[in-house]
Amino acid sequence: MKLSVVIPAYNEQESLPQTLQTLYASLSKHDIPHEIRVTNDNSKDNTLQVLENLSKEIPTLVYETNKGPNGFGYAVRYGLERFSGDCVAIFMADLSDDPEDLVKFYKKMLEGNYDAVFGTRWSKGGKVYDYPTVKKVINRMANFIIRMFMGVKYNDTTNAFKLYKRETMEGLKPFLSAHFNLTVELPLKTIVRGYSFAIVPNSWTNRKYGESKLKIKEMGSRYFFILMYCFIEKTFSRGDYRKKTKV
Template sequence: MEYVSYSIVIPAYNESDRIQESLTKIVAFLAEQSWTAEVLVVNDGSRDNTAEVVKRFAAQHRFIRLIENPGNRGKGYSVRNGMLQAVGDVVLFTDADLSAPITEAPKLFSEIQKGVDVAFGSRWLVAKMQTERQSIMRQIAGRMYNVIMRIVLGLNFKDTQCGFKAFNRKALETIFTRQHVERWGFDVELLFLARKFKLKIEEVPVEWAHDDRSKINPLVDGIKMFGEMLSIRWNSIVGRYTNPHLPKPVVTDATPVVKIAK
C-alpha cells in the first residue's frame, strides 16, 4: 500500500527550551524527504512561551500547526488530541525532546508500508543503540513496571514507554477513539487496545538518548501508572472499550498537509 501523507504529533508542556531545536531538526528532515506532511504541536497548558515559539515556526512553515489543550490535561490527553486532529495517512507521535531522533521515523513508516498497523520504537530490543542511557534507578523502575505490565495486561513487549509510535488510519481510529488514560500510563493502553482489536503490531529498535530534563518521576509517577494499568484491565473487563467513546476523526479532501520541497 502506498501512503502519500504523514502527520507528526508532538505533545508539549513547558518545552520552550527544547521545542525550537526539535522543530528545526524536524523541518530540515522533512525537507530532505520531500514528503507531503504536517506537524502538530499540542500545547498542554504550558506556563512558559512554548506556544509563542511554535507560532513563530508556523508563520514560516504552513505545515506546522499549534493545537491548544483546555488547560494542563496530561501527555496522554495531548497525544490523543493531536492524533484525532491529524489528517495524514500515517501518524507518528514523538516526544518534544526527540529522544528518538526524527531520522528514525522511516523505520516505523517502513513497517506500516509492509502492512503493520502499529509500529513503535523500542530502546531495549537493541540496547547498544542507546546513545545516552537512563540512570540505574530509572532503569530498575522501568524493568519492574514492564514485569508488572506483562502480568496484569499480558503485553509481551520489551519497551512500551518509548514515546515514538506510528499508526495507520485504521489503527488510529480504532485506538484513540477508545483511549481513556490521559496521563503517563497511556502508552500501554494504546498497545493493549491494539492487541485487543487484533491489529498488527511491530516493535522496532531505534536510536535513543535519555534527556536528564525528563519530567517523569520514577517513584511518584510510577505508582500512578500502576493504578492506570489496573484501570485499563478493569475497563476491558466491564466493556468500556467495546465501543468508541469519542467521535471518529473526519478527514476531508481539504487537508492542511503540505508537499514539502527540498
C-alpha cells in the same frame, strides 16, 4: 500516505527549535508527506511565541493551545483528535526520539501494511544515551511486569514513540488515560484488540534542556489502573472491541 506527528509541549521553549527543525529536515529529505502538530499544553514560558516563530520557517507546522484540562495524556489526546494524516506518530518535544527512526517506522508500516509500528530501545539494534539509572531500573521493572501480566513478548510498552494508522487509532477509542499512562494504554489496546504491529529498534537520548515532566511517584497507580483495564478487557470482553475483519 500522509504522516501526522503529534508532539505534546509544556514549557519546551528551549527544546522545540532543534526538535522541530530536525524533524522537518528528516521528513522532507525522505519526501514524506506530513504535518507536525504541536499541542502547547498551556505552557507558562515562551513556548507559544517560539512556535509562532518556527511556523514561519516550517510550512508543515500546525500548533494549537490546549487550554485545559492539562497533562501529558490530555495534550496527546488533543492532537490525536485533530490530526489530518493517514497515520500518526507520538513524538517527544525534547528530541529524545530520533526523526530518522520515525522514517524507519513509516517505511516499515508501508512495507508490511501494519496497523501499528512500535519501537524498542532494549533489543538488538536499540540504543539509549545518558539514560538515568533510577529511571532505567524502574522502566525495566515496569515493562517486565506488563509482559508477565499481559502475556506479551514486546519489551518497551511504556515508550510513547510509536506509529499508528488512523483506523487503528480510531479503534482504540475511547481513551481513558489523562497522563503518561496513555503510553501504556495505546499499545496494549492495539495488542489486545488484534491489530497487527511490527517492532523496530530505535534510539533514545536524554533531553538537553529543561526537566522531564514524568513524575514517577504520581504515576504508579495510574499505570496499574490501565494495566488492569487492559487485562480485564483481554480476559472478559469476549472480543467485543477487537479489530473487525473486512469481508
